[in-house]
């Protein structure tokens with residue numbers, strides 16, 4: 001079984017192997033009391049979502065990368081309105097406030113997305129290792 005599903009299954013928080021089964025028990029990311037509740041395995045293809053103890057600690061790195069990307073994504077918009085050096089530096093507090101607001105608003109989705117990306121990276125790795133052992 002090869003992993004040929006499009007990368008968009010990660011953004012919809014679906015199984016990294018089949019792209020159909022849901023990773024999380026909650027219907028959407030803003031059910032804050034269930035934000036980290038994941039299924040033990042895929043409902044469709046039975047892919048294991050609990051790889052090992054502490055596996056999802058590595059998702060912190062993905063969360064850091066995603067939040068940095070979000071802050072860098074709004075930098076061109078900030079520069080559009082503050083295109084002189086003085087205005088850019090004088091109004092830097094507005095950029096920080098905008099980053100803070102966006103990160104607070106997107107935090108639940110970013111937490112789940114970082115887990116989905118981390119799992120996607122490793123499921124692909126484990127599949128290829130399994131295929132190598134069978135060859």
Ligand SMILES: [Zn+2]
Pocket residue numbers: 015016017018019020021042043044045046047
């Ligand atoms: Zn699946």
